Amino acid sequence: MLDKIIKEYNEAIYDTDRDRALMVVHQAVEQGVSPEDVVFKVVLPALDLMVKAISENMDANLAQHFMTAQIADTVTAEMIAKFKKVPAVVGTVVIGTAQGDMHSLGKRIVIGCLKARMIDVTDLGVNVTPEHFVDEAVGRKAQVIGISAMMVHTARGENGSLAVRRLLQERGLEDKIRIIVGGAPFRFDDGLYRTVQADAWASDGVTASKVVADLVKEVRQ
Ligand code: B12
Numbered sequence: 001m002l003d004k005i006i007k008e009y010n011e012a013i014y015d016t017d018r019d020r021a022l023m024v025v026h027q028a029v030e031q032g033v034s035p036e037d038v039v040f041k042v043v044l045p046a047l048d049l050m051v052k053a054i055s056e057n058m059d060a061n062l063a064q065h066f067m068t069a070q071i072a073d074t075v076t077a078e079m080i081a082k083f084k085k086v087p088a089v090v091g092t093v094v095i096g097t098a099q100g101d102m103h104s105l106g107k108r109i110v111i112g113c114l115k116a117r118m119i120d121v122t123d124l125g126v127n128v129t130p131e132h133f134v135d136e137a138v139g140r141k142a143q144v145i146g147i148s149a150m151m152v153h154t155a156r157g158e159n160g161s162l163a164v165r166r167l168l169q170e171r172g173l174e175d176k177i178r179i180i181v182g183g184a185p186f187r188f189d190d191g192l193y194r195t196v197q198a199d200a201w202a203s204d205g206v207t208a209s210k211v212v213a214d215l216v217k218e219v220r221q
Contacts, residue, residue, distance in 0.1 A: 035079035039075070091119055092143055094136045096123065097126040146212070152185050180208065
């Protein structure tokens, strides 16, 4: 039965048909599939598959990628409320687009993926100042600051990750908060994250959720 549900769910998200995807999971639960299986055997593998389709053979487009993450976010939130044992939150992240940068689509995909992996995320929006990143991270006891930058000058510039790093140093927060960056410039130069003094980078939302989980562990050790 699970194979049929996986197939129907994957078809629905490839068609960017949110209603059909939700109907598939609702029917699955009515037929006795556990909410845990819906999340771990249907929704998360579907996210992995979409990223694979995008990155390896381009057999998917941005709308499909975007909707997969948004649907995963919705379904996961709904299913977690029905879990027998509420899963522990993996970690807390504040994420935003660097100052001067208004691009938001990639960040929204990342947020959907993080939430689907039980990571608590606050979206700080676009054009976020370094001070706001750090103040919000401290206020929300976040272990990770996520900075999205889609343009070369906002990725490399003085108001993005470099400034956030400087503030963390000045405020003595470097052992409590890690920085992860992402966006097109980091995909073109996989060493750029070091240049801008971030702790890590990720090429997509699914990878980001795994890297964030590792960063949270580092901070908690
Ligand atoms: C859509 C788009 C826009 C839209 C943005 C709409 C929106 N709400 O986001 C609009 C039209 C508003 C726009 C405006 C501009 N844009 Co524009 N835009 C793009 C475009 C075509 C796609 C970007 C996108 O959404 N990609 C899809 C998403 C899914 O991919 P992604 O962002 O890379 O995100 C993935 C990963 O990078 C990663 N990721 C993303 N963020 C994060 C964060 C973290 C923490 C992690 C771990 C991972 C991660 O995960 C995501 C999911 O897989 C790109 C070209 C391109 N192909 O990249 C140009 C592009 C980024 N834009 C560009 C430019 C120049 C501009 C403008 C200056 C144009 C102008 N003259 O006005 C303005 C800038 C305004 C501003 N101050 O920001 C240039 C940048 C050039 C450069 N090298 O710096 C590009 C590269 C186009 C080009 N070839 O010239 N843009």
